[in-house]
Amino acid sequence: MSSVQTSHQAVDVQGLWKIFNEGSNNEVTALSDINLSIKPGEFISLIGPSGCGKSTLLRVIGDLTDATRGEVFIAGETAHIAREKQLYGIAFQQAALFDWRTVRRNVELPLELQGLGKKERRERALELLELVQLSDFAEHRPWELSGGMQQRVAIARSLAVDPPLLLMDEPFGALDEMTRERMQNELLRICQETGKTIIFVTHSIPEAVYLSDRVVVMSPRPGRITHTVPIELGERNEDTRETDTFYAGVTAVREALRGRSTSASPSRIEEF
Amino acid sequence: MREPVSGKQRGATRTRVQRGVISILWALAGVALVVFMWEAVKFVGSFIDLPLNTSDTSMPHVWTMVDAFSNPVVRGSDTTVLQAVVSATLTSLKIALGGFAIGVTFGIILAVIMQRFAFFERGLLPFVIASQTVPLIALAPLIVGLGNRISLGPIEWTTTYSVMFIAAYLAFFPLSVGALRGLQAPSATSLELMRSYAARPNQMLWKLRFPSSVPYLVPALKVSAAAAVVGTVVAEISTGVKGGVGRLLIEYARETTSQPAKVYVAVFGAIALGLAAAALVSALDLYLTRNLPKESQA
Numbered sequence: 001m002s003s004v005q006t007s008h009q010a011v012d013v014q015g016l017w018k019i020f021n022e023g024s025n026n027e028v029t030a031l032s033d034i035n036l037s038i039k040p041g042e043f044i045s046l047i048g049p050s051g052c053g054k055s056t057l058l059r060v061i062g063d064l065t066d067a068t069r070g071e072v073f074i075a076g077e078t079a080h081i082a083r084e085k086q087l088y089g090i091a092f093q094q095a096a097l098f099d100w101r102t103v104r105r106n107v108e109l110p111l112e113l114q115g116l117g118k119k120e121r122r123e124r125a126l127e128l129l130e131l132v133q134l135s136d137f138a139e140h141r142p143w144e145l146s147g148g149m150q151q152r153v154a155i156a157r158s159l160a161v162d163p164p165l166l167l168m169d170e171p172f173g174a175l176d177e178m179t180r181e182r183m184q185n186e187l188l189r190i191c192q193e194t195g196k197t198i199i200f201v202t203h204s205i206p207e208a209v210y211l212s213d214r215v216v217v218m219s220p221r222p223g224r225i226t227h228t229v230p231i232e233l234g235e236r237n238e239d240t241r242e243t244d245t246f247y248a249g250v251t252a253v254r255e256a257l258r259g260r261s262t263s264a265s266p267s268r269i270e271e272f
Numbered sequence: 273m274r275e276p277v278s279g280k281q282r283g284a285t286r287t288r289v290q291r292g293v294i295s296i297l298w299a300l301a302g303v304a305l306v307v308f309m310w311e312a313v314k315f316v317g318s319f320i321d322l323p324l325n326t327s328d329t330s331m332p333h334v335w336t337m338v339d340a341f342s343n344p345v346v347r348g349s350d351t352t353v354l355q356a357v358v359s360a361t362l363t364s365l366k367i368a369l370g371g372f373a374i375g376v377t378f379g380i381i382l383a384v385i386m387q388r389f390a391f392f393e394r395g396l397l398p399f400v401i402a403s404q405t406v407p408l409i410a411l412a413p414l415i416v417g418l419g420n421r422i423s424l425g426p427i428e429w430t431t432t433y434s435v436m437f438i439a440a441y442l443a444f445f446p447l448s449v450g451a452l453r454g455l456q457a458p459s460a461t462s463l464e465l466m467r468s469y470a471a472r473p474n475q476m477l478w479k480l481r482f483p484s485s486v487p488y489l490v491p492a493l494k495v496s497a498a499a500a501v502v503g504t505v506v507a508e509i510s511t512g513v514k515g516g517v518g519r520l521l522i523e524y525a526r527e528t529t530s531q532p533a534k535v536y537v538a539v540f541g542a543i544a545l546g547l548a549a550a551a552l553v554s555a556l557d558l559y560l561t562r563n564l565p566k567e568s569q570a
């Protein structure tokens with residue numbers, strides 16, 4: 001991690017448009033003129049009402065679908081090259097583990113596809129399972145795990161190739177509040193330990209505020225970025241969620257989602 | 273943590289074995305019931321007129337049938353009827369298995385091609401479906417006739433190959449359709465995940481599509497195996513090819529007046545053939561689904 005990262009943004013999205021079924025009568029403008037630069041090591045949350053294009057943005061960045069117009073760079077590479085080079089890891093709302101593989105071999109999958117040796121990938125997988133505190137379940141089958149545990153396996157898998165960037169689409173969406181908060185702390189810990197850049201899609205305002213350096217607020221029809229709310233909570237701990245800064249952040253994001261804050265007090269957002 | 277894992281797996285096998293034993297017991301109960309019904313009908317038939325000929329010539333006693341096992345095939349011969357039936361059944365089994373293997377291979381290859389190239393799916397699937405409306409069994413003699421004109425260099429095309437071809441043809445269809453559905457089964461998320469790993473098309477096939485096709489493949493294999501067996505026996509009958517249990521059925525059926533129980537021995541052979549095929553597919557099922565949760569072992 002290095003020369004590439006110091007000289008480039010971790011993610012650079014320029015003038016991005018995504019129009020589904022362009023030209024036909026069920027045309028949908030999912031993304032319109034998205035511009036977003038993310039620094040290495042930054043934690044970004046995308047938040048916005050359903051259908052505003054959060055998943056689509058993530059998928060375009062991951063080169064899982066093509067941009068209609070505009071460009072995406074990851075660490076200076078085009079999205080396509082970045083995917084080929086495995087410069088990002090991805091986790092979805094569904095853990096999407098393969099039932100026919102053990103937990104360990106699920107984590108090994110990306111490494112296996114890259115042709116890494118059996119011994120190396122096994123070691124790496126066990127290391128990652130330790131990171132998400134699931135060492136004891138390495139040889140279990142995914143269906144024997146709870147939803148939260150499965151999601152942790154999916155996160156371990158997304159870290160397998162040690163990508164500088166993580167794309168996460170509502171990975172904690174299906175979890176209960178307690179598990180969710182524990183997972184948030186685990187994710188922050190992993191980030192601190194590994195220094196990764198993260199784009200995190202969520203519907204939860206407190207979650208976005210708690211995790212992020214910056215919350216990107218989107219609005220639908222057409223999908224676009226309306227606000228960017230910087231968050232400065234410093235080191236997160238047990239009391240962070242009780243602090244005034246945290247509440248102020250939540251309020252700012254909520255206002256932004258209502259489409260108010262620009263007109264009401266644009267400077268407030270900058271204060272954070 | 274190794275301990276509980278293997279413990280759990282052993283537990284799972286045990287319930288599988290238990291389930292196996294239970295289903296064998298049920299099967300035996302079923303056989304006992306059929307024997308009982310058979311004899312009951314004969315017994316009732318000896319008192320009142322049933323719309324069914326219950327005389328010993330058309331419905332021999334079960335013990336007469338069992339007795340017929342050890343009769344010589346023809347008077348003075350060393351081979352018993354049982355031996356003749358067993359060897360004929362084995363011959364048919366080989367043909368059916370050959371046809372099954374060929375049908376499965378082509379079915380899977382075609383499914384892979386259809387999955388990979390949407391163009392082929394649109395172009396081929398209607399033909400695959402239409403092909404099943406061709407009454408191949410009725411055309412069996414024609415196929416034998418055509419087959420006799422095929423020359424494969426050193427390998428001589430025999431009628432047996434024609435029968436195998438018919439079995440393969442019948443096994444092929446359910447398999448290709450089932451396999452195609454299976455290959456198309458992976459969720460959008462799994463496919464995107466593989467794409468994010470920059471998986472090559474063959475990796476996509478081996479690491480995702482084949483494993484996820486198993487729940488669809490297993491029932492398709494069951495149907496295919498049954499089709500191969502039925503196809504073999506019926507094609508043997510309609511082409512009159514020697515050596516198999518189908519031919520034996522016609523031969524022994526002609527001897528009902530003199531030895532009414534004999535044809536039933538051949539029938540048992542045909543049943544054994546079906547059971548062998550079912551056992552093979554069940555073994556395949558257990559092997560293929562060994563890593564899957566119970567729910568998907570449909």
Ligand SMILES: Nc1ncnc2c1ncn2[C@@H]1O[C@H](COP(=O)(O)OP(=O)(O)OP(=O)(O)O)[C@@H](O)[C@H]1O
Binds near residue numbers: 020050
């Ligand atoms: N494959 C597709 N074809 C056509 N339209 C699509 C497709 N995928 C997404 N869309 C449209 O693009 C818009 C954005 O969808 P997207 O899934 O990105 O929303 P989202 O913000 O992730 O919503 P949610 O919060 O519900 O997950 C929606 O209007 C959706 O209907």
Ligand SMILES: [Mg+2]
Binds near residue numbers: 055056
């Ligand atoms: Mg979404």
